Amino acid sequence: MIQDNLPVYLLTNAGLLLVAATVLTEMRPLRAIMKQQNRSIPNQLLLGLVFGLLSIASTYTGLSFQGAIVNTRTISTLAAGLMCGPLTGVSAGVISGLHRFCYDPGGFTSLACGLGTASFGVLGAVCHRWFSRLRARRPLFLVGLTVAAELIQCVIILVVARPFSEAVALEKAILIPKIAVNSLGLVVFSAVMDRMNRSLLLEQLEAQRQAELRQQAELRALQSQINPHFLFNALNTISALCLTDPNRARETILVLANYFRQTLTINEPFVTLEQELSNVDNYLFLTEARFEDAIHVTKELPGDLTRLRLPPLILQPIVENAVRHGFVAVDDRRVHIQICQDSERAYIQVSDQGRGFPPEVLARLQDPDDPAYSGLFNVRKRLRTIYGDQCPFTINSSPGGSTVAFSIPLTPPVQGAASA
Numbered sequence: 001m002i003q004d005n006l007p008v009y010l011l012t013n014a015g016l017l018l019v020a021a022t023v024l025t026e027m028r029p030l031r032a033i034m035k036q037q038n039r040s041i042p043n044q045l046l047l048g049l050v051f052g053l054l055s056i057a058s059t060y061t062g063l064s065f066q067g068a069i070v071n072t073r074t075i076s077t078l079a080a081g082l083m084c085g086p087l088t089g090v091s092a093g094v095i096s097g098l099h100r101f102c103y104d105p106g107g108f109t110s111l112a113c114g115l116g117t118a119s120f121g122v123l124g125a126v127c128h129r130w131f132s133r134l135r136a137r138r139p140l141f142l143v144g145l146t147v148a149a150e151l152i153q154c155v156i157i158l159v160v161a162r163p164f165s166e167a168v169a170l171e172k173a174i175l176i177p178k179i180a181v182n183s184l185g186l187v188v189f190s191a192v193m194d195r196m197n198r199s200l201l202l203e204q205l206e207a208q209r210q211a212e213l214r215q216q217a218e219l220r221a222l223q224s225q226i227n228p229h230f231l232f233n234a235l236n237t238i239s240a241l242c243l244t245d246p247n248r249a250r251e252t253i254l255v256l257a258n259y260f261r262q263t264l265t266i267n268e269p270f271v272t273l274e275q276e277l278s279n280v281d282n283y284l285f286l287t288e289a290r291f292e293d294a295i296h297v298t299k300e301l302p303g304d305l306t307r308l309r310l311p312p313l314i315l316q317p318i319v320e321n322a323v324r325h326g327f328v329a330v331d332d333r334r335v336h337i338q339i340c341q342d343s344e345r346a347y348i349q350v351s352d353q354g355r356g357f358p359p360e361v362l363a364r365l366q367d368p369d370d371p372a373y374s375g376l377f378n379v380r381k382r383l384r385t386i387y388g389d390q391c392p393f394t395i396n397s398s399p400g401g402s403t404v405a406f407s408i409p410l411t412p413p414v415q416g417a418a419s420a
Contacts, residue, residue: 006070007177009063014072014185016061020054021076022192034084035200041087048091051080055096055117059103066170068109070178073100073117074149075185081124082131082145083193089128093121109170112160116153123149139187146183150175230286231260237290248289255285263313270412271312273339273346274305280316280337287323294331295323300338308339308346309412311386317375318350318404326352326402341410349405356397365395376404387413 024030030050033043054076062071077096081089101114127145134141154171161167234256241249259282262275288295297319302308319335327333334353339346357365365376376395383391383406390413393406 006063006065006174007181010070010072010177010181013058013061013063014075014181014188017054017058017072017075017185018188018192020057021189024050024054025192031200039085044085044087045091047084048080048088049095051076051084051088051092052095052099055080055092056099059096059100066173067107067166068113068170068174069100069104069107070174072182072185074120074146074153074178074182075189077117077120078124078145078149078186079189079193081121081126081128083128083190085128086125089121089125091121093118093124096121108163108166109157109161112157112167113153115160116156119152119156120149123152138190142186142190143183146186147179150179150182233290234286237286241289252286252289255282258282259286263316269311270309272306273302273308273310276310276312276315277301277305279313280319283316283320284323287320291331291333295333295335297335297337299336300340302339302341302346304341308341308408308410310346310408311382314379314383315348315350317379321375321404322350322352322354322402325357326354328353328355345407345409347405347407349403351401351403353401356399356402357395362395362397383408 025034033039033047036043039047055073058071058073058076059069062069062073073096077089077093080092097114097116097118100117101110104110123145131138131141154175157167157171158164161170234252238249238252238256241252259279262279262282284295284297315337319337322335323333326335336351337349338351339348341347356362380393383393387408391406391408394404396403396405
């Protein structure tokens with residue numbers, strides 16, 4: 001009678017395992033670990049413990065039959081190695097195998113089942129790389145792997161368990177039902193994990209999309225904050241030049257048009273250093289037209305202006321800040337732009353020879369969340385959003401002048417990576 005109902009018991013056992021796995025994968029900390037591409041060793045061991053506990057639960061919900069415990073440990077132990085890597089698979093197998101032996105040390109199949117359970121984890125670990133490359137034929141692969149695992153368990157029982165006649169009778173009764181139910185269970189378990197992985201992928205894509213939208217919004221906000229007084233001052237300068245130097249007035253109008261075209265129509269997330277410096281040069285030309293012979297800008301630049309790609313409108317607000325606040329006298333404003341590169345990073349600093357920031361102002365400038373000084377605030381916020389910890393940003397000030405410095409990778413990060 002029990003033998004006739006054996007498939008039903010196994011299906012119930014597998015169903016409980018799948019419910020437990022589904023609940024666990026909805027837990028946020030576990031989901032966060034599962035979605036990691038390169039898991040740390042502690043996280044791999046933690047997943048081994050989780051899958052080991054699922055396997056242990058299958059022992060407790062298993063069916064006592066002819067001196068053995070018929071259950072679905074094969075599913076979770078194989079899945080640990082297949083889906084989470086070798087270390088997770090081996091640790092889950094060892095944990096569950098030791099528990100199976102200690103659960104009923106006097107049972108005639110306890111040692112054999114403990115060894116078999118450990119072998120499931122090893123088998124899943126060995127097949128992890130192949131499994132990760134499969135897509136269309138995964139169900140067939142999982143069925144074949146389950147058959148192999150159950151046959152390995154059968155051989156171990158026949159070799160280790162005594163009396164031999166009882167071991168043979170046991171395997172005759174349970175081998176086929178275990179293969180059928182555990183094969184189905186492993187295929188369904190894999191589908192559950194695939195659904196979770198797809199859900200994690202969708203979360204990552206959404207986070208990346210939100211990060212890109214946030215970066216675009218910050219750029220639009222910066223573009224909308226282009227100081228209207230700068231435009232009015234430029235137009236007043238042009239009006240005066242029309243009377244005194246028409247040729248220069250015409251040149252200034254062209255530069256002004258080019259400046260606003262560059263500034264207000266940027267849509268790319270990254271531009272070359274050459275493009276960014278062109279925008280800075282246009283700004284300086286327009287400012288120098290107003291402050292005749294008062295602005296003195298020196299530059300130290302790398303030979304190749306195309307290697308570095310950086311977010312647009314990063315340099316110009318810093319240079320503008322130096323021009324506006326870094327003056328020795330109204331008619332003597334000195335700014336130095338220094339940019340150097342090594343094989344991986346660019347190092348950028350803008351210095352002035354002004355009187356420096358008052359201590360209370362410098363304290364506010366050092367706070368990346370204080371928007372009081374919108375130019376530097378927006379620059380710093382955008383750099384932090386795009387590069388995260390990969391962009392150290394400093395503001396140094398003394399009575400002899402101020403320096404704004406930061407460093408970024410030459411190669412732009414994948415969009416959204418730093419904030420995700």
